[in-house]
Amino acid sequence: MATDKYYVPESSPWPLTASIGLCMTAVGGAHFIQQSTMADMEPSFSGKPLFFLGLAWLLVVVALWWRDTIKESVTGLHSNQLGGSYRQGMLWFIFSEVMFFAAFFGAMFYTRWLIIPWLGGEGSNAMTHELLWPEFQPMWPLTETPDGTTTTPMGAWGLPAINTAILLVSSITLTIAHHALLEGKRGTLILFQAMTVALGVIFLGLQALEYVHAYDMGLTLDAGIYGSLFFLLTGFHGAHVTIGTIFLLVTLIRVIKGHFSEDNCFAWEAGAWYWHFVDVVWLFLFVTVYWL
Amino acid sequence: MSTAAATHDDHHDHHHAPTGLKRWLFSTNHKDIGTLYLWFSFAMFLVGGFMAMVIRAELLEPGMQFVDPEFFNQMTTVHGLVMVFGAVMPATVGLANWMIPLMIGAPDMALPRMNNWSFWILPFAFGILIFAVLMSAFGAGNPSAPNFGWTFYAPLSTKYGPASTDLFILSVHMMGISSIMGAINVVVTVFNMRAPGMTLMKMPLFVWTWLITAFLLIAVIPVLAGVVTMMLTDRHFGTSFFDAAGGGDPVLFQHVFWFFGHPEVYIMILPSFGIVSAIIPAFARKPLFGYASMVYATASIALLSFVVWAHHMFTVGMPLAGTLFFMYMTMLISVPTGVKVFNWVATMWRGSMTFELPMKWAIAFVILFTCGGLSGLMLAITPVDFQYHDTYFVVAHFHYVLVTGAIFSIFAAAYYWLPKWSGVMPSKLLGELHFWNSLISANLLFFPMHFVGLAGMPRRYADYALQFADYNFWISIGGFWFGLSQVIFLVVAVRCAMKKGEPAPAKPWEGAEGLEWEVPSPAPFHTFDTPPVVK
Numbered sequence: 001m002a003t004d005k006y007y008v009p010e011s012s013p014w015p016l017t018a019s020i021g022l023c024m025t026a027v028g029g030a031h032f033i034q035q036s037t038m039a040d041m042e043p044s045f046s047g048k049p050l051f052f053l054g055l056a057w058l059l060v061v062v063a064l065w066w067r068d069t070i071k072e073s074v075t076g077l078h079s080n081q082l083g084g085s086y087r088q089g090m091l092w093f094i095f096s097e098v099m100f101f102a103a104f105f106g107a108m109f110y111t112r113w114l115i116i117p118w119l120g121g122e123g124s125n126a127m128t129h130e131l132l133w134p135e136f137q138p139m140w141p142l143t144e145t146p147d148g149t150t151t152t153p154m155g156a157w158g159l160p161a162i163n164t165a166i167l168l169v170s171s172i173t174l175t176i177a178h179h180a181l182l183e184g185k186r187g188t189l190i191l192f193q194a195m196t197v198a199l200g201v202i203f204l205g206l207q208a209l210e211y212v213h214a215y216d217m218g219l220t221l222d223a224g225i226y227g228s229l230f231f232l233l234t235g236f237h238g239a240h241v242t243i244g245t246i247f248l249l250v251t252l253i254r255v256i257k258g259h260f261s262e263d264n265c266f267a268w269e270a271g272a273w274y275w276h277f278v279d280v281v282w283l284f285l286f287v288t289v290y291w292l
Numbered sequence: 293m294s295t296a297a298a299t300h301d302d303h304h305d306h307h308h309a310p311t312g313l314k315r316w317l318f319s320t321n322h323k324d325i326g327t328l329y330l331w332f333s334f335a336m337f338l339v340g341g342f343m344a345m346v347i348r349a350e351l352l353e354p355g356m357q358f359v360d361p362e363f364f365n366q367m368t369t370v371h372g373l374v375m376v377f378g379a380v381m382p383a384t385v386g387l388a389n390w391m392i393p394l395m396i397g398a399p400d401m402a403l404p405r406m407n408n409w410s411f412w413i414l415p416f417a418f419g420i421l422i423f424a425v426l427m428s429a430f431g432a433g434n435p436s437a438p439n440f441g442w443t444f445y446a447p448l449s450t451k452y453g454p455a456s457t458d459l460f461i462l463s464v465h466m467m468g469i470s471s472i473m474g475a476i477n478v479v480v481t482v483f484n485m486r487a488p489g490m491t492l493m494k495m496p497l498f499v500w501t502w503l504i505t506a507f508l509l510i511a512v513i514p515v516l517a518g519v520v521t522m523m524l525t526d527r528h529f530g531t532s533f534f535d536a537a538g539g540g541d542p543v544l545f546q547h548v549f550w551f552f553g554h555p556e557v558y559i560m561i562l563p564s565f566g567i568v569s570a571i572i573p574a575f576a577r578k579p580l581f582g583y584a585s586m587v588y589a590t591a592s593i594a595l596l597s598f599v600v601w602a603h604h605m606f607t608v609g610m611p612l613a614g615t616l617f618f619m620y621m622t623m624l625i626s627v628p629t630g631v632k633v634f635n636w637v638a639t640m641w642r643g644s645m646t647f648e649l650p651m652k653w654a655i656a657f658v659i660l661f662t663c664g665g666l667s668g669l670m671l672a673i674t675p676v677d678f679q680y681h682d683t684y685f686v687v688a689h690f691h692y693v694l695v696t697g698a699i700f701s702i703f704a705a706a707y708y709w710l711p712k713w714s715g716v717m718p719s720k721l722l723g724e725l726h727f728w729n730s731l732i733s734a735n736l737l738f739f740p741m742h743f744v745g746l747a748g749m750p751r752r753y754a755d756y757a758l759q760f761a762d763y764n765f766w767i768s769i770g771g772f773w774f775g776l777s778q779v780i781f782l783v784v785a786v787r788c789a790m791k792k793g794e795p796a797p798a799k800p801w802e803g804a805e806g807l808e809w810e811v812p813s814p815a816p817f818h819t820f821d822t823p824p825v826v827k
Binding site: 006008009010011012013014015016018019020022023026027029030031033034037038041065081084085086088089092093095096097099100102103104106107110111114115116118119123124132133142145146147149220221222224225226227228229231232 | 310314315317318319320321398399400402403404405406408409411412413415416417419420455458459461462463465466469472475476477479480481483484485510511512513514515517518519521522524525528529530531532533536537538539540541544547548551609611818
């Protein structure tokens with residue numbers, strides 16, 4: 001199916017229309033957040049409705065865009081060189097995601113190693129401690145903030161440990177599916193990929209349960225820096241698991257429709273790489289956010 | 293460096309050039325998208341420049357004359373944002389789009405549709421930002437545009453930010469998406485699309501510098517996305533990242549921001565190094581001196597840029613060991629930068645030099661960028677920075693590296709490659725007028741800023757003490773002069789776009805090297821449909 005000529009697509013309406021959708025989502029999102037969190041903001045069309053309109057617009061455009069790409073792939077317009085471009089592009093995208101998480105992990109270590117001790121008077125900060133919050137006790141997890149908000153830390157060995165096991169198993173099932181794809185065993189492929197998707201859904205369900213539990217015991221987004229970091233890190237990870245699950249679900253449907261072969265399976269492998277990346281992030285999360 | 297047989301597209305059955313509006317809106321052609329980027333960035337340059345004129349008009353005399361201090365703050369903020377993210381960065385992306393496929397013998401960028409998406413996000417993102425400014429100037433109740441400086445430090449941007457801050461955050465996210473996709477495209481194009489025989493160490497230096505720039509973009513733009521996300525949650529969801537009362541720290545903002553922000557300044561200047569490394573050998577008629585050392589110097593600068601960020605924060609109260617580390621690391625950057633300047637000068641040494649327009653801009657770049665680099669070295673010295681911090685000395689420093697550095701090199705690139713883009717030579721007379729007026733006015737504008745800065749005039753204020761009046765008068769005159777001079781370039785560019793001028797041969801510059809000169813001028817819509825063989 002591969003060709004020798006590099007495929008440069010004809011002009012396409014999707015980039016421009018996707019930008020319009022992105023703009024609506026951004027403007028609507030900003031207003032939606034303002035109108036739902038600020039007392040002096042009235043709900044208006046430029047808030048929630050525009051946000052969801054933009055999101056729907058974006059989803060439709062992306063679906064149509066990828067439909068074009070899939071059509072090109074299935075009709076054999078893609079050369080091996082183009083496959084290389086896609087693969088390299090995906091790897092660099094994952095690297096950018098690594099750096100996105102690195103910013104949040106960096107914020108966490110800066111908080112744990114520097115901010116909290118300094119607020120407690122360490123180094124040359126004795127006067128900071130004395131003048132601002134002399135009662136403040138430095139500790140991690142920070143259960144009482146300088147202004148006196150208290151919270152309860154999330155333990156590692158309940159749901160989070162189960163979730164770790166789930167994600168590790170899902171990586172194994174996905175690898176079995178990958179081998180099945182390369183060896184042309186469609187039945188095994190479908191079975192193990194479906195298991196991976198199911199494990200992703202279970203993970204997300206348990207994560208939601210854990211959030212409910214956290215709010216019950218007073219661990220909230222506004223309970224000081226520990227809650228902020230906890231929800232930012234696990235929340236963005238959860239968002240990425242959601243994207244990864246949808247990604248794997250789409251490629252599963254394509255597998256069932258008979259797409260992909262051992263030498264034409266970029267989208268499938270991209271989904272798999274993404275899943276493994278999300279997995280590795282979780283391991284770091286589990287060790288640094290829950291455990292230590 | 294390399295020779296190749298020019299190949300043209302001669303099968304017009306399906307790959308004919310689209311026409312009309314659709315050609316530009318739906319483009320998948322690297323040349324058209326490059327042109328869009330370049331025009332967009334020039335438009336933003338004029339918009340940001342207009343804001344600078346408002347700033348300089350207010351500072352022409354001491355006391356308050358034209359705008360109130362709130363609007364002045366919005367002008368300094370949006371001027372910086374528009375120039376950094378809207379003018380300099382898109383201009384270099386435009387150059388990358390146009391030139392990289394031509395230079396490495398590729399049919400197009402690796403991912404052409406994504407390329408167009410990278411571009412079309414930008415007008416919307418800046419539309420949001422500029423809409424906020426227009427609302428502030430003319431809207432009912434004059435709701436404030438972002439007013440916290442282009443570095444948007446917390447808590448000015450979190451606790452005290454105006455409502456438009458949220459729109460600003462989302463528009464930064466959009467610019468980030470655009471930059472990351474654009475950068476991925478460049479990296480993949482360079483790694484995957486080179487013509488046979490075009491090994492990495494045969495690539496023109498512009499391609500090398502852009503490859504490294506793209507790596508920096510992919511590495512640090514997500515960090516910018518992270519920091520604005522934390523701002524958003526601090527503003528609306530009760531998190532305490534930048535609030536010490538909740539166990540956070542406003543200084544955390546500065547660390548995360550500058551972890552992005554310092555590599556960002558190299559993102560703006562590395563492509564300039566590539567441009568100058570193309571132009572100086574062409575007009576000195578000698579190969580670039582020390583090609584390999586240029587590559588390694590660029591890579592060293594990029595890697596060091598990750599470990600110098602806190603030199604922007606010497607006065608926030610870091611531990612002594614931290615300030616010393618960042619001071620020495622920053623000074624270390626002057627070594628690879630010095631290698632580069634040395635190599636440019638050594639390339640000119642005993643060359644058969646001629647001084648066509650691109651060369652004039654390039655030489656001005658070398659001298660004035662070095663000037664800005666040396667004031668950077670002064671700022672790197674921690675105890676000295678205590679005096680300079682947040683004064684006009686800093687403003688002078690970064691305008692020397694960004695205006696007489698990055699923007700001068702972008703003009704050099706424009707005069708160098710306009711014949712290839714448009715098929716006509718840019719007007720010599722207008723070009724000379726543009727160059728000399730810009731050169732003299734930019735120095736009148738920025739050089740006295742060193743003196744008022746050393747004497748203690750703080751940046752970002754709408755008013756100043758009387759003893760700074762004379763210098764500020766001349767700075768403002770230089771500012772208006774520089775701003776008006778750029779209108780000359782608008783005429784040059786429009787004339788080229790309308791094909792008015794002397795027709796350009798395929799290789800208009802005698803000493804120029806590289807694949808881009810093997811194709812006709814203007815470059816046909818599709819080039820290197822079958823890859824050239826590089827010997």
